[in-house]
Amino acid sequence: MKLVPVTALLAAVTLTVPAHAAPTTPVGGDLLGSRGLVKPTGIKAPPKTKATSYVIADLETGEVLAAKDPHGRYLPASTLKTLTALTLIPKLDKNLKVKPSRKAVNQEGTAVGLTTKPIYKVEDLFKALMMSSGNDAAMALAEANGSLSKTMSDMNAEARRLQANDTVAKTPSGLDKPGQSSSAYDLALIARAGLSDPDFRRYISTKTARFPAPKKWYEISNHNKLLWRYKGMIGVKNGWTSKAQGSFVGAATRGGHTVIVTIMRHDGYFWDEVCDLLDWGFRARGKVTAVGRLVEPLPAQLPVQATPAPVVTGPAVSAPPASSVPLLDNAASKQTDSTRVVGSVVIGGGLLFGLVWLGYGIRRRRGSKL
Known part of the structure; x- marks a missing residue:
């Protein structure tokens, strides 16, 4: 199995993660x-x-x-x-x-x-x-x-x-x-x-x-x-x-x-x-x-339908309850470019770990056939 260089794989994963910039247009125009x-x-x-x-x-x-x-x-x-x-x-x-x-x-x-x-x-x-x-x-x-x-x-x-x-x-x-x-x-x-x-x-x-x-x-x-x-x-x-x-x-x-x-x-x-x-x-x-x-209120959130739980190899990490997430004002909630990049790297790193682990498993299975 040909291993992809870590830096190249990380760069590829980072590019696939959209960076959602904070809105720059004032509410209302x-x-x-x-x-x-x-x-x-x-x-x-x-x-x-x-x-x-x-x-x-x-x-x-x-x-x-x-x-x-x-x-x-x-x-x-x-x-x-x-x-x-x-x-x-x-x-x-x-x-x-x-x-x-x-x-x-x-x-x-x-x-x-x-x-x-x-x-x-x-x-x-x-x-x-x-x-x-x-x-x-x-x-x-x-x-x-x-x-x-x-x-x-x-x-x-x-x-x-x-x-x-x-x-x-x-x-x-x-x-x-x-x-x-x-x-x-x-x-x-x-x-x-x-x-x-x-x-x-x-x-x-x-x-x-x-x-x-x-x-x-x-x-x-x-x-x-x-x-x-x-x-x-x-x-x-x-x-x-x-x-x-x-x-x-x-x-x-x-x-x-x-x-x-x-x-x-x-x-x-x-x-x-x-x-x-x-x-x-x-x-x-x-x-x-x-x-x-004067903008209209946001629509009420629709109930989230249950989906099959993915198979994981480690312990699941639950998200904090919504009531524990602090409300931020506009100034505090604006994301900087560096914040978005860090978020991408974290997500990319998780995917990278999964891909590397998958490659390792494939190599082991191939080795067991010899």
Whole structure:
């Protein structure tokens, strides 16, 4: 048997392994990779705003009408609660009674005033989450889903499904935590998905509601000022922390069409500016060439059909469970050329070992016939 030189065989095997480069096109289109203002031609630019980042999009078509630093990653503050609601609404029975833990009751920041008594329905907690921005309600809902860690895993999985790849959730409330991030583009994706859910839409558009208390009830109101001020406002969510500054996700309907506006990192009073951006969106939709697009969610994974197990000569190595694989953000998940080559060499080396072993076996069988 003629032996093939190791280097030649390894080179041949490496060439047969495709190197899957990380995507270089920003989600939604090339123009959305800009850190500056991206606007269509043939129409006056959107009104000025102090927001560092924003997106104006058409809900029905998914067209991005204008944007500024749409994929810039910033702290989302309470706008992250849109992802919490979108993730947990399908998972939790809205009539289920919840007994909040002391950890939930004692959450810092904005709270609706929960107690540790089992007097709250999941429905009540979602209203507290999306209307009054209750951080205590966010934690109570996360715990009702099984645990905080499970909820964070579910939220990040939902973000990946939506292709909201700038989003890394570390808290269910949006309270600042190292490594947590989102973008104006991602918040628009999340809002668009949420608005297709009737319960999500109902929670964000409710102005006032009765909320349970140990002896009676009290009234809570929606923090979104534009529900009272802007014609056609559906709602969604605002947020603020000293590190994140102001953020807002809003949607309004006029003439049978809905426009979404998201802003991030605004250092002042943003309500009037949001109104102006929405007005511009209604004037522009249907009349301009889109600068990008809100992408559709990824399809649900089909169940894997069982296949006959291959015959192996050594112990099988099982893959780690999906829940143990860490979720990486875009920067961390980008493969370098050297990483891809190493992957090819490892795979090539495994095939090389198999080929060499096969050759050795053939030589032995031939030798036994002599």
